Amino acid sequence: MKRIVTATVINQSGVLNRITGLMTKRQFNIESITVGHTEKEGVSKMTFVVNVDDNAKIEQLIKQLNKQVDVLKVTDITDQAIVVRELALIKVISNAQIRSEISGIIEPFRASIIDVSRESITVQVTGNSDKIEAILDLLRPYGIKEMVRTGITAFPRGSQKSVTDLKQYSILN
Amino acid sequence: MNMRAKAKPEAEAVTAEMTGADVLIHSLKKENVEVLFGYPGGAVLPIYDALYRSPIKHILSKHEQGSIHAAEGYARVSGKPGVVIATSGPGATNLVTGITDAMMDSLPLVIFTGQVASTVIGTDAFQEADIMGITAPITKHNYQVRDVQDLPRIIKEAFHIATTGRPGPVLVDIPKDVANKTISPDYDSTIHLPGYQPTFSPNILQIKKLADAVGAAKKPVILAGAGVLHANAGKELVAFSEKHRIPVINTLLGLGSYPGNHPLFLGMGGMHGTYTANMALYECDLLISIGARFDDRLTGNLDHFAIHATVAHIDVDPAEIGKNVPTQIPIVSDAREALKKLLEIESPLPDTEEWRKKLTQNSEDFPLWKKVSTTEFLPQRVVELVHEYTKGDAIITTDVGQHQMWAAQYYAFADANRWVTSGGLGTMGFGFPSAIGAQLAFPEQTVVSLTGDGGFQMTLQELSTLQELNLPVKVVIMNNQTLGMVRQWQEAFYEERYSQSLIPVQPDFVKLGEAYGIKSFKVTNEEEAKAVFEEAFSHREPVLIDCRVSGKENVYPMIAPGKGLHQMIGVKP
Numbered sequence: 001m002k003r004i005v006t007a008t009v010i011n012q013s014g015v016l017n018r019i020t021g022l023m024t025k026r027q028f029n030i031e032s033i034t035v036g037h038t039e040k041e042g043v044s045k046m047t048f049v050v051n052v053d054d055n056a057k058i059e060q061l062i063k064q065l066n067k068q069v070d071v072l073k074v075t076d077i078t079d080q081a082i083v084v085r086e087l088a089l090i091k092v093i094s095n096a097q098i099r100s101e102i103s104g105i106i107e108p109f110r111a112s113i114i115d116v117s118r119e120s121i122t123v124q125v126t127g128n129s130d131k132i133e134a135i136l137d138l139l140r141p142y143g144i145k146e147m148v149r150t151g152i153t154a155f156p157r158g159s160q161k162s163v164t165d166l167k168q169y170s171i172l173n
Numbered sequence: 174m175n176m177r178a179k180a181k182p183e184a185e186a187v188t189a190e191m192t193g194a195d196v197l198i199h200s201l202k203k204e205n206v207e208v209l210f211g212y213p214g215g216a217v218l219p220i221y222d223a224l225y226r227s228p229i230k231h232i233l234s235k236h237e238q239g240s241i242h243a244a245e246g247y248a249r250v251s252g253k254p255g256v257v258i259a260t261s262g263p264g265a266t267n268l269v270t271g272i273t274d275a276m277m278d279s280l281p282l283v284i285f286t287g288q289v290a291s292t293v294i295g296t297d298a299f300q301e302a303d304i305m306g307i308t309a310p311i312t313k314h315n316y317q318v319r320d321v322q323d324l325p326r327i328i329k330e331a332f333h334i335a336t337t338g339r340p341g342p343v344l345v346d347i348p349k350d351v352a353n354k355t356i357s358p359d360y361d362s363t364i365h366l367p368g369y370q371p372t373f374s375p376n377i378l379q380i381k382k383l384a385d386a387v388g389a390a391k392k393p394v395i396l397a398g399a400g401v402l403h404a405n406a407g408k409e410l411v412a413f414s415e416k417h418r419i420p421v422i423n424t425l426l427g428l429g430s431y432p433g434n435h436p437l438f439l440g441m442g443g444m445h446g447t448y449t450a451n452m453a454l455y456e457c458d459l460l461i462s463i464g465a466r467f468d469d470r471l472t473g474n475l476d477h478f479a480i481h482a483t484v485a486h487i488d489v490d491p492a493e494i495g496k497n498v499p500t501q502i503p504i505v506s507d508a509r510e511a512l513k514k515l516l517e518i519e520s521p522l523p524d525t526e527e528w529r530k531k532l533t534q535n536s537e538d539f540p541l542w543k544k545v546s547t548t549e550f551l552p553q554r555v556v557e558l559v560h561e562y563t564k565g566d567a568i569i570t571t572d573v574g575q576h577q578m579w580a581a582q583y584y585a586f587a588d589a590n591r592w593v594t595s596g597g598l599g600t601m602g603f604g605f606p607s608a609i610g611a612q613l614a615f616p617e618q619t620v621v622s623l624t625g626d627g628g629f630q631m632t633l634q635e636l637s638t639l640q641e642l643n644l645p646v647k648v649v650i651m652n653n654q655t656l657g658m659v660r661q662w663q664e665a666f667y668e669e670r671y672s673q674s675l676i677p678v679q680p681d682f683v684k685l686g687e688a689y690g691i692k693s694f695k696v697t698n699e700e701e702a703k704a705v706f707e708e709a710f711s712h713r714e715p716v717l718i719d720c721r722v723s724g725k726e727n728v729y730p731m732i733a734p735g736k737g738l739h740q741m742i743g744v745k746p
Contacts, residue, residue: 014317018310056499060492066492069314070368071368
């Protein structure tokens with residue numbers, strides 16, 4: 001099962017190495033990983049998507065990450081109400097004739113064309129992974145020359161009203 | 174030319190302006206470091222120059238692996254952090270086995286490695302190695318000092334992290350230019366580690382839960398590991414087990430945390446543990462694990478481990494709880510704190526009489542056994558004789574393998590911190606250097622390096638360190654001219670194809686010891702051994718004894734790989 005885990009870390013050199021190394025050592029498959037600054041100076045946030053077999057395994061991952069000296073907080077936010085965003089850049093084969101057709105396809109996705117050449121256009125789309133999969137499906141028939149995805153970044157919504165099954169990884173309860 | 178080192182001048186007063194190297198030495202003094210284990214080289218020349226002006230004792234090994242294993246031995250018996258210095262590149266990479274060993278066995282070490290100058294890091298400079306990358310997975314934490322102003326704080330943090338919570342090795346990498354740079358150090362900078370807040374005291378609700386489970390248990394058992402030793406919780410463990418009449422099993426590394434001669438003691442559990450201990454782990458209805466991490470060599474096949482039991486796990490490291498064995502009562506705490514709380518709490522005492530009767534019966538029916546022979550010199554007898562001649566009160570160090578298991582089975586450690594062995598990593602070559610470190614921590618104690626002919630030859634260059642220090646370490650080589658445990662497994666599981674495990678050609682260990690100026694003996698039977706031990710253990714000087722024991726003995730009983738605790742073989746002669 002896929003889990004979304006975020007970790008706030010002190011922005012020290014080597015911290016990314018320690019964390020990815022730990023995941024390799026403990027045999028966790030990282031599907032995607034994003035890192036960037038947060039509102040606090042010197043603090044970065046990592047968002048991982050990992051594929052695990054069961055809850056015990058994800059609990060172990062969280063505990064191992066928490067043990068790292070430079071890691072401040074680790075949370076599995078999969079089951080919380082969260083905002084998730086990923087960005088994809090998609091270079092689609094397209095000549096002048098079908099440019100407007102593609103433009104029409106991507107419009108409902110609130111994607112935009114950010115580069116145009118004689119043989120291709122580049123589409124930028126943001127959203128959750130499902131949305132990106134959907135637009136990719138629609139564009140694939142035209143021929144995708146190149147595609148990159150950032151991997152997701154996420155955090156809990158300001159209000160947690162829609163929470164259903166809040167996972168608690170405290171071992172004290 | 175006069176090659177002798179000049180007499181050391183008096184310790185220099187702390188001046189306003191100091192080099193990074195001086196700051197390091199001064200910080201070590203502030204941490205009450207009494208002895209350093211190290212080896213000089215290009216990138217640590219500034220540090221060794223500062224050391225030259227310092228009264229701190231430095232033990233020069235003959236290989237960096239010798240330094241770090243000695244530091245581990247020192248840390249293991251004293252509880253104080255072992256401090257190691259090595260140069261960049263090969264000096265640092267030679268430490269890797271020892272760092273991993275300390276990580277696996279939770280030993281507090283602070284390791285300082287030199288690094289090439291900041292300006293050339295990343296250019297494949299002479300003697301450059303990415304020791305930060307190499308040691309990231311095998312240290313509790315590591316630092317590279319980029320700004321010399323950070324040095325006092327980093328050293329404080331390094332000692333704090335190494336010695337608190339679950340102890341472990343911390344590495345500090347110091348580029349040569351940082352060590353050379355002059356600053357006015359600020360020793361008042363405080364530790365700021367928001368991401369490192371180890372839990373020390375238990376959650377009282379969880380303690381109550383455990384106390385209730387104890388009260389209701391019919392077949393409770395305690396598994397005590399090295400966490401009990403690290404927390405210095407031996408007394409509390411005895412009090413708790415006696416109050417509730419709960420039998421106690423030790424892990425390999427936990428030996429000595431419970432008196433080996435106590436009537437409630439069932440022996441060591443695991444692959445070569447006692448039948449009684451393993452059957453107790455198999456049949457118990459409440460397993461209280463304290464400071465142990467359910468290593469696969471202890472549990473055997475997890476499908477058969479404590480399957481009827483409610484599992485309570487007290488550990489200072491939350492990540493160990495539930496890692497291998499599902500746990501119903503998790504308690505994150507220092508072992509001593511948890512035991513103290515358990516002793517304070519009012520709870521019904523369990524009725525364990527029937528359970529204990531059964532276990533006693535098991536012990537009587539299936540005791541540890543060994544061959545009796547009038548013609549062969551059996552390796553188990555060496556351990557028993559060492560026990561006899563040291564009155565069971567020596568510090569014993571070992572490598573890994575048959576001799577280690579026999580030492581664990583037959584030495585019956587009565588006290589804590591007498592047992593220095595490489596448990597988790599299983600490092601050959603660990604025992605002899607760690608004996609030197611242990612002896613430095615306790616100069617008055619009898620220290621015996623029980624070693625095999627294989628393991629000893631991996632770090633025997635440290636004989637020269639022993640020669641220089643003239644420490645009364647007794648090196649007892651249980652020489653069976655084989656890599657015994659490899660041979661045993663080849664006999665049991667590879668149809669006696671002894672691939673590369675028989676070593677009939679070996680040095681004359683007596684001559685070897687004598688070459689280093691160490692009194693050396695060879696014994697081939699019990700009578701000779703008794704005479705030599707009598708002599709060796711009555712003098713305070715280093716001795717090497719080459720015990721030519723039978724090469725065909727196997728360690729029993731045994732749980733074969735993949736088998737469960739209840740499937741021991743070799744429980745009877």
